[in-house]
Amino acid sequence: MSGTIPWERVRRAGSKLTTPLLPDDYLTLLNPLWSSRELRGRVEKVVQETDDAATLVIRPGWGWRYDHRPGQYVGIGVQVDGKFQWRSYSVSSPPQRSYQPGSGRTIAITVRAMPEGFVSSHLVGGLEPGTIVRLALPEGDFVLPDPPPEKLLFLVGGSGVTPVMAMLRTLDRRSAGNGRAMPDVVLHYSSPTEDRMIFRHEIERLEEKYDELTVHKLFTETDGMLELADLDDLCPDWRERETYACGPGPMLDAITEHFEAADLEDHLHLERFSLDLGGDGGEGGEITFRNTGKTVEVDGATTVLEAGEEAGIGMPYGCRMGICHTCTLTLVSGKVRDLRNGDEFDSPNEPVQTCVTTAVGACTLDI
Template sequence: MSWLERFEEPVRDVAARSRGAHWARAAFARITTPLLPDDYLHLANPLWSARELRGKVISVTQETEDTATIRIRPGWGFSFDYAPGQYVGIGVLMEGRWTWRSYSLTSAPGTGGAAEESDDKSIAITVKAMPEGFLSSHLVNGVHAGTVVRLAAPQGEFVLPEPLPAKILFVTAGSGITPIISMLRMIRHRKQHSDIRVVHSTPTPDDLLFADELAEMAADGVIDLHVQYTRAGSDNPGKVTPEVLADLVPDWRDRQTWACGPSGFLDALHHMYVDGGVGEHLHIERFALERGATGAQGGTVTFTKADRSIEVDGATTLLEAGEEAGVIMPFGCRMGICQSCVVMLDRGAVRDLRSGVEHVEGERIQTCVSAAAGDCTLDV
């Protein structure tokens, strides 16, 4: 190792904008060894970091029995110019590991975590605890005010254009209302005017998120609201199918539509709009990774650099396979969005669990949304 490499060793994994900045940081790191400058920043304030975005949970508010809104005050470096409808990555330290997921922002820029709370220094996400959701259950039932989390910058293309279309339709189901409420809060905050129809389905009145706020928006004429309760019962009309939607919104072809909810629900809407000749009017946000049937395909996954292998089924992601085999895997959002998990596929084939498309050796693939399509080898 050369003298320059030894000098820069304490900060070799830390990005810098210029060579001079890297040398200055290395010099300061040498003076403060064995601590890096970020370690001293963290001692002064846990939200200060030159290397990553952080935030502190300031409140957890129960919305329904299994859903909560988590308000977070971001630290240094977070940009509040996000667009309503975008999502944010959040990392929480659990059992010694940082676990990451992405959630739609339910706050709107400049309005804080809720419509009635004006706080342009906070953001909010509303999370539903899922039976298979390790982090979602912890966020709803285990995280407390004061918890420091890691953040990824807001991103996503599920946003409204400027100016607003003259006629808008929001079609959502369950927690699919979360990105839409951010849009509605911003529209109300800016006093924008448009013909907005909202069709939302949820099992029961107890499951309805933002019930009071939606009712208030409807009463004030901001939206024309229809809530459909889907759980079987004499008073419940059932799910919102394309046929039901066409009856509820006869002019749906004339409206720019934003839809979010379960995959089957969105697939039906997609076919409805394409068959109706207005596929370009439909904007979809999908939350969950769609997995194939357990046991379909699969194979032996070999990790070259780690010299380890593991047998997996066709519903286990390569990221999960690596972690189960004890391989250190790069990852970020774990939803196929942030590209942090991209590695080279050396041999074999893998299947993208979202689209079913197969990728072959020599391609770079996302391990968090890909599964083995037979035996394969990764450059990890």
């Protein structure tokens, strides 16, 4: 449908009427989703999953690509006390490639309110349907391949179930809708108590529906944490399975150790929501912020974002872990190094992610 109208050309022509703004800036007066300047979405529904977790069903606006792969996460920005705060959450809904009449296309993320996590609490308890949120495109390598492996093991703790739920729903839909076989799946799901187990009922329904799906539930408050030594009893053929693990950091550390000991780390896929700063820092240097002329001397461990905040610059920021690209600024001159992998950026006027880069000698940023 959209192939026949060259939208990009229409938009460019329209911008001659709206310069220096874009047509989108005026269209949002009619419908806040009619803009592709920044990805955004409208909260359609808030479904309470447990006492402290809720699923947000979001209808994305223009520019969204519905091609996320099961297991990926998206960035979501919400305005709390006037300030946009960004977090990343796994998409729990399966990808919807085609438009479904009546319902339109939506994505769902499931959020657990963390103690002292004021953004997650706001998302779970404070969002009214109709709220406009900002979105960042799906990312992440923790994905279910297509076709899926024949034998799968999911090791899940707490809200780590969300990316796995997207995978299970995808497998279910393919099997129900397209008649493809359900692979042999074992799901080991740890939760403090039964009440706090997100998607408990849906998982039970799936377990009933598919013989190929085996579910182990572990209530850690009464029964203790998963001992990986027990894996041989719970799932004797775990060594033959592709394993996907998502949950709290210590749990993932223990799993990694266990798989490394068995020399099976190639068959383990992990999702961790924290920044892995593997690369070396820069040498440090003097960072200049062009618009104010402010300068700040930093060491090689301080990110450009932190340096700017220290100098009192209103730096844009999002996830602070290199995911959402909200913090991207133009590097006017000089060189910065990416903390994650040591990549260096030194072309003039190159956009750089300030939250994961450090200065290598003197550099100037356009802000």
